[in-house]
Amino acid sequence: MAGLKQEIAQQRPFASAQEEALLNLMRTADCLNRAFHRTTREWGITNTQYNVLRILRGAHPQGLACSAIGSRMITAEPDITRLLARLKTLKLIRQKRDHHDRRVVLTYVSDAGLELLRQMDPVIQKLPQELLGHLNEEDVREFSRLLELARHGCDDAVAPPTCTGEGKTLSCDGTAAAGKDTATAV
Secondary structure (H helix, E strand, O other): OOOHHHHOOOOOOOOOHHHHHHHHHHHHHHHHHHHHHHHHHHHOOOHHHHHHHHHHHHHOOOOEEHHHHHHHOOOOOOOHHHHHHHHHHOOOEEEEEOOOOOOOEEEEEOHHHHHHHHHHHHHHHHHHHHHHOOOOHHHHHHHHHHHHHHHOOOHHHHOOOOOOOOOOOEOOOOOEOOOOOOOOOO
């Protein structure tokens, strides 16, 4: 098994074990993400779009505000509003203003979005086994435990999401949320 140093043709030793672990994590995440992307693109959507559809299916039949979608996403998306606009153009979601607060736009998965997810489910459900099946159950549990432990060092792991990709938290229609001035994290 080739180590990271050999894979990236690095001549000098890593500065620390933490640097090597971080680079290993980043390379592995990229590898798994590309494999997942190759699968989702067969249906004409990205990993991030798939993630949003799954989030909305989980909330179905209720809709979610932009910030709620952002807080549930696996990977950070700097412009959720634009992402939702692309899904709306594909007719995979629908949106409407909240009855109680007209500044809030609620997003719902459409029937077409639900049908697309039903088509994708059998293939997507096989991916974890295909990508990590070479690890035994104990290693997978330890891997998950270590990844969760590693995230504790991230300052933005619990920061509220934004719908604009900027420091101010906005509702999806672009109005400023009261008293919010936060870092972007999804």
